[in-house]
Amino acid sequence: MFILTTISDLVQIFPEDFQKPSAQSIEDNLNAKYANKVVQKIGLCICVYDILSASDGLIGHGTGIVNVNVECRLIVFRPFKGEIVAGRISSASEDGMRIALDFFDDIFVPSNLLFPDSTFNVQEQCWVWSNEGQEYFYDKTDWVRFRVEQEHWADLSPVAPSLREAAAYSERKSPYSITVGS
Structure with missing residues (x-):
């Protein structure tokens, strides 16, 4: 569910951060850039794990x-296909059904991947699984275990100012x- 991934990046340390130790300034800047953000084809970045290497700092002309240049490892949420995870x-x-973890809520179970003999109860707004004469209700906030089936990535490129109004309604x-099965 969680992996370590190595990245290389250019970190800019502003003069107001000079009173901190260099490693702390670099880590703070990396966390501000990556923590709680999705990086395409990598996953949801949680935080910096460690800094592997850092170059000597070069002062920008006129800016201070x-x-x-930094190489570091990030803790990333990216479950693999077939992994069993628990959520609500x-x-x-x-x-x-939509399932959420404490920090991630874009998990969907399509109706065709639910157990056979599952039906949607409109009155209760929940799914019901009938098995050997017993009915099991999947109520909101119930804990369930699910198997990861697919990942879906969407490139959210910036929108031109002239097209923003139309994009806001889309x-x-x-x-x-993540698409999962029961």
Whole structure:
């Protein structure tokens, strides 16, 4: 579910951060840039794990900003296909169920991947699985285990100012979502 990934980046340390130790300034800048953000084809970055190497800082002409080339490892949320994960049901509809973790909520179980003999109860707004004469209700906030089936990546490029109004009314896409099965 969590992996370590190595990245290289240019970190800019501003003069107001000079009173901190260099390693702390670099880590703070990396966390500000990557923590709680999705990096395409990598996953949801949680935080910096460690700094592997850093170059000597070069001072920018006229700005006082120090530029440092850094190689570091990040803790990243990216479950692999087939992994079993536990989460809470956040909502249900005829299309399927949405599941959330404490820090990630773009998990969807389509109706065709639910157990056979599962039906949607409109009155209760939940899915019901009938098995050997027993009915099991999948209520909102219930804990469930699910198997990761697919990842979906969406490139959310910036929108031109002239097209922003039309884009605001279009459906919001998540940069990273997961489709799962029961």
